[in-house]
Structures are given as C-alpha cells and as structure tokens.
Amino acid sequence: MIRAFSYNEFLFLLSAVQWTLALSAIAFIGGATVGLVIALARTSDIKAVRLAATGYIQLFQGTPLLMQLFLVFFGATVMGLDLNPWAAAALGLTLNASAFLGEIWRGCIQAVPRGQWEAASALGLRYPGLMRYVILPQAVKVAVPPTVGFLVQLIKSTSLAAIIGFTELTRAGQIVNNATFQPFLVFGIVAVLYFLMCWPLSLLSARLERRYALATR
Amino acid sequence: MNYTFDFKAVIDSWDYLLQGAWLTVQLSIGAMILGLIVAILCALGKTSGPKPVRWVINAYIEVVRNTPFLVQIFLIFFGLPTLGIRLSPDLAALIAMVVNVGAYATEIIRAGIESIQKGQIEAGLALGLKPLQVFRYIVIKPALRTVYPALTSQFILLMLSSSVVSAISADELTSVANNIQSQTFRSFEIYIVVTGIYLMLAMMFSALFAGIYKLAFAYDTDRR
Numbered sequence: 177m178i179r180a181f182s183y184n185e186f187l188f189l190l191s192a193v194q195w196t197l198a199l200s201a202i203a204f205i206g207g208a209t210v211g212l213v214i215a216l217a218r219t220s221d222i223k224a225v226r227l228a229a230t231g232y233i234q235l236f237q238g239t240p241l242l243m244q245l246f247l248v249f250f251g252a253t254v255m256g257l258d259l260n261p262w263a264a265a266a267l268g269l270t271l272n273a274s275a276f277l278g279e280i281w282r283g284c285i286q287a288v289p290r291g292q293w294e295a296a297s298a299l300g301l302r303y304p305g306l307m308r309y310v311i312l313p314q315a316v317k318v319a320v321p322p323t324v325g326f327l328v329q330l331i332k333s334t335s336l337a338a339i340i341g342f343t344e345l346t347r348a349g350q351i352v353n354n355a356t357f358q359p360f361l362v363f364g365i366v367a368v369l370y371f372l373m374c375w376p377l378s379l380l381s382a383r384l385e386r387r388y389a390l391a392t393r
Numbered sequence: 394m395n396y397t398f399d400f401k402a403v404i405d406s407w408d409y410l411l412q413g414a415w416l417t418v419q420l421s422i423g424a425m426i427l428g429l430i431v432a433i434l435c436a437l438g439k440t441s442g443p444k445p446v447r448w449v450i451n452a453y454i455e456v457v458r459n460t461p462f463l464v465q466i467f468l469i470f471f472g473l474p475t476l477g478i479r480l481s482p483d484l485a486a487l488i489a490m491v492v493n494v495g496a497y498a499t500e501i502i503r504a505g506i507e508s509i510q511k512g513q514i515e516a517g518l519a520l521g522l523k524p525l526q527v528f529r530y531i532v533i534k535p536a537l538r539t540v541y542p543a544l545t546s547q548f549i550l551l552m553l554s555s556s557v558v559s560a561i562s563a564d565e566l567t568s569v570a571n572n573i574q575s576q577t578f579r580s581f582e583i584y585i586v587v588t589g590i591y592l593m594l595a596m597m598f599s600a601l602f603a604g605i606y607k608l609a610f611a612y613d614t615d616r617r
Contacts, residue, residue: 238549238595240556242567243588250580254396328459335461339560346463359471367460367468374459 181356186365192348193369199334199344202266204327207273214278216307219285229278236275242336244268249340265337273330280326284319285311321385328374328381335370345369402577403586406569413569414590416483420565421552421598424490428551429544431491432498437528439499440506450499457496463557465489470561486558486565494551501543505536538610545602549595556591566590 179185217229236244245268252259259267288311296310338347349366353359403410435453438446457465469492470485480488509532517527537544559567570587574580 235592238553238592239588240553240567240591242556242559243584243591246584247581247588250584254581256396332459332461335463336557338463339557346461346467349464349467353467353471358475359467360475363464363467363472367456367464370460370464371456375455378455378459 178357179355181352181358181361185352185356185362188352189345189348189362189365189369192343192345193373195342195344196331196334196370197373199262199265199269199337199342200327200331203269203273203330203334206266206270207277207330210270210274211277211281214274215281215285218278218282233275233279236272237279241268241272241333242339244272245336245340261337261340261342264340265334265342269330269333269337272333273326276326276329277323280322281315281319284315284322287318288314317388321381321388324377324381324384328377331373331377332370398582399579400582400586402573402579403582406573409569409573410566410587410590413564413566414594416563417552417555417565417567417594420483420487420490420555420558420563421548423487424494424551424555425548427487427491428494428498431495432502433533435495435499436502436506439503441524454496454499457493458500462489462493462554463560465493466558466561482558482561482563485561486555486563489558490551490555493554494547497547498544501540501547502536504543505538505540506532508539509536534610535614541602541606541610545599548602549598552594552598553591 214229214232217225218233220226220229245265248268248271249259249261249264252264292310292314293306296306301310334344335346337344338350341347343351345366349362353362356362435450439450442450466486466489469489470480470482473480473485513531514527517531518524522530555565556567558565559571562568566587570583574583577583
C-alpha cells in the first residue's frame with residue numbers, strides 16, 4: 177500500500193538533517209586533526225615524511241570516496257571488528273577529509289613568505305615555536321575561505337553514507353520515497369534541505385575570499 | 394586477524410570487471426566532452442549574455458554546486474519518469490554527470506575568460522571581428538589554457554565520482570563490483586582491486602590530459 181506524503185514524512189526528512197550535520201561535524205573535526213598533521217608532514221624538511229604525506233593524499237584523491245567507504249566498512253569485518261555503518265561512515269569521511277584538508281592547508285602554509293621562516297629561525301625559534309607563533313597564525317588567515325568551501329563539499333559527501341546504509345538525509349529520502357513513491361517531491365525536498373545547509377556556507381566562503389583578496393591587494 | 398584472503402572470485406570475473414571499467418571510461422569521456430560544451434556555452438552566457446540568461450545560469454550553478462551528486466542522480470533517474478521521461482540507468486547516469494560537471498566547469502572557464510586582457514578583445518573588435526569571432530579566435534583558447542589544470546582535475550574528480558552512479562545500477566565499474574560481491578561475498582578483495590583500477594584510471598586520465606596539453610596548448614606565450 178502506498179502511503180501519501182504528509183507532514184509526518186516531511187518531519188522525518190527534517191529530523192534526518194541532524195544526522196547529516198552530525199556526520200559532517202565529526203568528519204570535519206577528525207579530518208581537521210589528521211589533516212593538520214598531513215599538512216605539516218607535506219611541508220616537512222624530511223624527504224621521507226614529505227613523500228609519505230604525498231602518497232597518502234594521492235591515494236585518497238585518486239580513488240572514489242565511495243570505494244573508501246566500502247573498504248572501511250568491509251575492511252573492518254576482515255580485521256574482525258564489527259563496525260556499524262555510522263562508525264564506518266565517520267571513519268571513511270574523516271580519512272578522506274584529512275587528505276583534502278591536508279592538501280589545502282599545505283598550500284596555505286607555503287603561501288607564508290619564505291622571509292617569515294628565515295626571520296623566525298634567525299630569532300632562534302625552533303620548529304614547534306616557529307610553526308605555532310609565526311607560520312600557522314598567518315597561514316590560518318589564508319586557509320579560512322577554502323576551508324569553508326571544503327565544508328560544503330564535505331556536507332555533500334556525507335550523502336554517500338546512505339549507500340552503506342547509514343540513515344542520514346539521503347537515506348531518509350530513499351526510505352520515504354519507497355513508501356510514498358513520489359520521487360520528484362521527496363528528492364526535491366531533500367535537495368532543498370541540502371541547499372539550505374550548503375548555500376550559506378558557499379556565500380560565506382566567497383565573501384571571505386573577496387575580503388581576503390582586498391586585504392592583500 | 395584470522396581472515397584468509399581469496400582473490401579467486403575477482404580473477405574469475407576479470408572480463409566482467411574490464412567491461413565495467415570500459416563503461417566508466419566511456420561515461421567519463423562522454424560527460425567530459427558534453428560537459429565542456431555546456432560549460433563553454435554557460436560561461437559565454439554568464440560573461441556576456443543578457444541579465445535573465447545570466448540569472449538562469451547562476452541559479453543552475455548554485456543549485457548543482459550546493460546539492461549532492463547522489464541526490465541529483467536520484468532526481469533524474471527516479472524523478473523524471475514521473476514527468477513521463479523514462480531513461481535507462483546508463484543514460485540517466487550520463488545526463489547527471491554532464492549536468493554536474495557542466496556547473497563546476499562553467500565557473501572554471503568563466504575565470505579563464507575573465508583572465509583575458511581587455512585590450513585583446515578590443516583589438517579583435519577593432520580589426521572588424523564580430524563578438525562571436527572574437528570569442529572563437531581570440532578568447533577561448535588562451536582562456537582554456539589558463540584554467541587547464543583546474544579543468545582537468547575537475548574532470549578526474551568527475552571520473553571518480555562516477556562510481557556513485559552505481560546507486561541506480563548503471564553497469565559501470567562500481568556496479569559490476571557490487572554484483573560480483575553479492576554473488577561471491579568476497580567484498581574486501583573486490584573493492585580493493587576495484588579501488589586499484591580507479592587509481593590506475595585516474596593516472597591514465599592524468600597522462601592523457603598532459604598529452605592533450607602538449608598537443609594543443611604548449612605554445613610560447615611571449616609576454617616579456
């Protein structure tokens with residue numbers, strides 16, 4: 177029997193937004209933590225460290241996110257762990273986000289003029305202090321607009337968690353569509369909900385970028 | 394860890410995997426070419442079209458860039474039939490990919506067009522070329538050359554994201570992997586091999602794009 181699309185179905189979709197946001201937040205926090213390490217490794221003076229970070233980034237940027245999620249999901253079983261779709265999606269997205277953020281932030285670290293590194297080390301700062309007090313504070317300013325832009329990409333990526341069976345917004349859309357069979361309406365609403373999450377961030381990213389471009393002209 | 398790997402299931406179906414990879418390549422190249430055409434037209438409209446055209450193109454770009462690819466596929470594959478347009482999974486996948494990459498590539502190409510110095514366009518007009526001739530003979534090639542790296546990495550991302558169309562069972566590489574997986578239950582082995590195939594495809598496309606650059610764009614730009 178086909179159910180009609182009613183207010184209850186809409187509420188179900190709306191409540192699924194929280195899972196999309198929660199997954200995005202976890203993947204962003206995890207991805208940012210690992211991504212900072214990757215960015216530092218990528219700009220390291222030690223060649224082996226640099227190469228390892230480059231390999232990590234190329235591996236994650238050269239393969240589909242969906243495959244990465246599958247490998248985490250099924251790989252856990254191989255290792256004898258029972259990972260539920262929620263944990264698998266969070267872990268897969270974290271790894272993926274860390275590679276992208278690592279590459280974005282590498283650029284930001286390298287955008288800090290060479291003279292700043294030289295001046296800081298001439299003042300006797302060693303690597304941790306040099307990074308903490310001189311380079312990273314300047315890199316952060318450059319990093320904010322593209323990082324906000326990446327957040328949009330991340331929120332959209334969480335939709336793939338639906339394929340491994342985690343009930344976030346897209347999966348909720350599939351469930352409602354299977355019951356009501358009104359794909360245009362259901363996925364239209366799903367698309368609008370994603371748009372409402374992503375568009376403000378896109379606008380913010382563009383605005384920050386313009387402001388930064390003006391400040392450095 | 395006491396899991397024994399067994400790649401026999403993967404090796405036994407190598408020709409099936411190859412078929413899937415070939416469809417992935419075909420879909421990707423088709424979407425790249427059609428997407429590039431869409432993007433050039435939209436970029437032209439966005440930089441020099443009348444206001445309503447610009448408004449429509451902007452709306453298209455913002456909608457596509459701020460919604461997930463998977464939802465776009467669902468809208469096209471499940472949504473369009475309710476309007477009386479029935480599509481095969483492969484065709485729906487191709488359309489979704491073109492629509493998606495078209496929006497991203499429009500913004501990239503627009504940036505390229507805007508990087509052309511005004512003087513070049515004025516010189517072209519002064520020589521009596523019509524606006525479209527100026528676009529065709531003066532603007533588009535250096536514009537594409539400027540944004541070539543951004544454009545081609547967007548294309549490689551497109552090829553990778555084509556794995557998502559497995560959600561509507563188009564018969565590309567990921568779908569093939571899903572089918573083999575559901576018959577043999579050797580999930581990890583299959584997905585690791587398929588991931589490797591995607592990585593190889595990404596490198597092949599990279600090499601292909603480098604080759605195209607050498608053929609089409611590697612001319613001297615003597616700018617002092």
